[in-house]
Amino acid sequence: YNQFHQRSLLAEKDFTGAEFYTLIKFAEHLKDLKAHNIEHHYLTGKNVALLFAKTSTRTRSAFTVAATDLGAHPEFLGAHDIQLGNKESLADTAKVLGSMYDGIEYRGFAQSTVAALAQYSGIPVWNGLTDDWHPTQMLADFMTIDELCGHVKGITLTYLGDARNNVANSLLVTAAMLGANIHLVGPQALQPAAHVQTIAQQFAAQSGSDILITDDLVTGLAGSDVLYTDVWASMGEEDAWAQRIKLLQPYQLNMDAVTATHNPNVIVLHDLPAFHDLNTTMGQQIHEEFGLDELEITDEVFNAPFAHQFQQAANRLHTIKAVMAATLGNPFIPTVIEPQ
Numbered sequence: 001y002n003q004f005h006q007r008s009l010l011a012e013k014d015f016t017g018a019e020f021y022t023l024i025k026f027a028e029h030l031k032d033l034k035a036h037n038i039e040h041h042y043l044t045g046k047n048v049a050l051l052f053a054k055t056s057t058r059t060r061s062a063f064t065v066a067a068t069d070l071g072a073h074p075e076f077l078g079a080h081d082i083q084l085g086n087k088e089s090l091a092d093t094a095k096v097l098g099s100m101y102d103g104i105e106y107r108g109f110a111q112s113t114v115a116a117l118a119q120y121s122g123i124p125v126w127n128g129l130t131d132d133w134h135p136t137q138m139l140a141d142f143m144t145i146d147e148l149c150g151h152v153k154g155i156t157l158t159y160l161g162d163a164r165n166n167v168a169n170s171l172l173v174t175a176a177m178l179g180a181n182i183h184l185v186g187p188q189a190l191q192p193a194a195h196v197q198t199i200a201q202q203f204a205a206q207s208g209s210d211i212l213i214t215d216d217l218v219t220g221l222a223g224s225d226v227l228y229t230d231v232w233a234s235m236g237e238e239d240a241w242a243q244r245i246k247l248l249q250p251y252q253l254n255m256d257a258v259t260a261t262h263n264p265n266v267i268v269l270h271d272l273p274a275f276h277d278l279n280t281t282m283g284q285q286i287h288e289e290f291g292l293d294e295l296e297i298t299d300e301v302f303n304a305p306f307a308h309q310f311q312q313a314a315n316r317l318h319t320i321k322a323v324m325a326a327t328l329g330n331p332f333i334p335t336v337i338e339p340q
């Protein structure tokens, strides 16, 4: 077996930068196999449980299709389908799932839930987003950067907006692990917690990554290679919209921000879903209440040729496939390579 065998991915820091980059390179290989219709049934006979306490389009679809492509069976267990935390303790549910399945994906609220699932199930658990981290998203994000820029080490990524949410935390730590420079630009009230910054600083000291956490757009944007933003109120924070809009409007990813990078080759990413226009049910409510037409990213930037969020979303499939194949024992994974 490979060195990933039977390991969980609860947060980025569970892996080294080299292991993370190896999974990205393995995902690029799996993407190539899929493009050429070459079968890759590394997980024939395995069963994986997909637990979702929050909604999802990309993560659920990526896990479902990835498992199927690998020859495994995915079973979706939604918030209202199972006893977890309602009629039955987390530990008891985890023990039962661990006796039947080979791996568990969990999306939900507290990080302690995903950690307890791993502890009591005894099988690999993959974090499909918690309030604190979104590690599988990071593999797709840095794979997309690797494809578009040719490397990840030494690039500068600037994240604008709610710099205290799961995606911002994860970008900070992942960039530091991979030797990419990371700027988090947002108001002081929405900057990462001290313990998150400490984890990132420890990795950065090893990798040579530069970290900048600031409320200043000019220094945050200058020289950036990748601009990234995320929703201003995450799942579970729906009561915060008024406060967030007030705090975050200056940090919108618009053409002014793109220009302020002074980089003609800058690219834009967004983990999605995005409020680039408000032609959705929730978007309409926000439009009526606050009189805005676009939130964290303008429609103009979202539709620009340098915006690559749909390539990024598609890469969720290949990267999640890499994680499942590696941790459930595919022996063909390449040897670990240092980030480049």
Ligand code: CP
Residues within 6 Å of the ligand: 055, 056, 057, 058, 059, 060, 129, 137, 271, 272, 273
């Ligand atoms: N980016 C992401 O995780 O999307 P979903 O919420 O649709 O899974």
Ligand code: NVA
Residues within 6 Å of the ligand: 129, 165, 166, 167, 230, 231, 233, 234, 235, 271, 272, 273
């Ligand atoms: N920060 C967002 C990410 C969605 C993929 C949320 O948690 O809702």
